[in-house]
Amino acid sequence: MFQKLKQFLFVPSREFVATAPIHYVLKSLSSWNLLGWKPLATVLYASPQLRAGWTKLDVNERIIEVPWVYSQLNFKKKGKVLDIGWLESTLPISLATAGFSVTGLDIRSGELTHPNFEGLVGDICETKLPSNSFDYVILLSTLEHIGLNTLYGRAASGSSDKKAVEQCLRVLKLSGKLLITTPVAKQAAVNDFMRIYTPAILKRLVRNGAIESLEFFKANQNRTAWSVTSENDLPTPPDFGVALVVVKKGQ
Numbered sequence: 001m002f003q004k005l006k007q008f009l010f011v012p013s014r015e016f017v018a019t020a021p022i023h024y025v026l027k028s029l030s031s032w033n034l035l036g037w038k039p040l041a042t043v044l045y046a047s048p049q050l051r052a053g054w055t056k057l058d059v060n061e062r063i064i065e066v067p068w069v070y071s072q073l074n075f076k077k078k079g080k081v082l083d084i085g086w087l088e089s090t091l092p093i094s095l096a097t098a099g100f101s102v103t104g105l106d107i108r109s110g111e112l113t114h115p116n117f118e119g120l121v122g123d124i125c126e127t128k129l130p131s132n133s134f135d136y137v138i139l140l141s142t143l144e145h146i147g148l149n150t151l152y153g154r155a156a157s158g159s160s161d162k163k164a165v166e167q168c169l170r171v172l173k174l175s176g177k178l179l180i181t182t183p184v185a186k187q188a189a190v191n192d193f194m195r196i197y198t199p200a201i202l203k204r205l206v207r208n209g210a211i212e213s214l215e216f217f218k219a220n221q222n223r224t225a226w227s228v229t230s231e232n233d234l235p236t237p238p239d240f241g242v243a244l245v246v247v248k249k250g251q
Contacts, residue, residue, distance in 0.1 A: 085142030
């Protein structure tokens with residue numbers, strides 16, 4: 001009996017705060033759903049039987065974004081990486097572990113460390129990082145937040161997605177890649193958390209560079225799987241797909 005109670009109640013550790021690609025979400029998201037409030041929520045998510053009855057699996061865009069970023073990198077040659085808005089991602093530490101020299105830039109300070117990783121606090125729009133210095137610049141689900149006042153923090157007065165892309169291209173080497181993953185839909189939208197772009201807006205944002213590839217993915221109706229899609233079949237806001245963009249620096 002004690003072992004069963006211990007298994008259910010004892011929590012010797014907790015996950016690092018990172019955006020997981022798959023998580024459980026309440027079937028009813030109403031604030032009137034008492035199971036969404038602690039301590040009931042704690043019991044709910046700890047019990048496989050209760051989870052099966054009251055929650056559903058949600059697969060978000062990280063399921064394709066992270067492996068896509070890996071696919072764009074040369075793991076034999078390595079190189080210097082700038083990961084912007086990295087704080088809730090394990091990507092920079094994974095790349096540092098693989099031998100890349102990684103700089104993480106975020107408006108918040110982080111805890112993760114590695115000999116091949118340097119974490120900097122700052123806004124990409126105001127960065128003094130030297131020009132032509134990175135083989136890869138990564139904006140993984142970050143561009144849509146830049147310039148907005150969100151739960152991540154308040155934006156600087158001169159901060160914008162356009163300025164961010166300009167700065168990314170400035171610090172990128174001529175032979176380097178700017179890798180962008182961001183929400184995309186048939187119509188543009190913005191809320192107090194993020195922007196949703198259209199393909200046309202994305203193309204204008206990166207017009208100072210050269211788009212090497214542009215792919216779109218969207219989730220199925222119950223968000224249990226993502227698959228490649230076309231520009232014409234993108235969702236309509238508030239739903240969104242994800243754009244995967246490779247930009248090379250213009251001459």
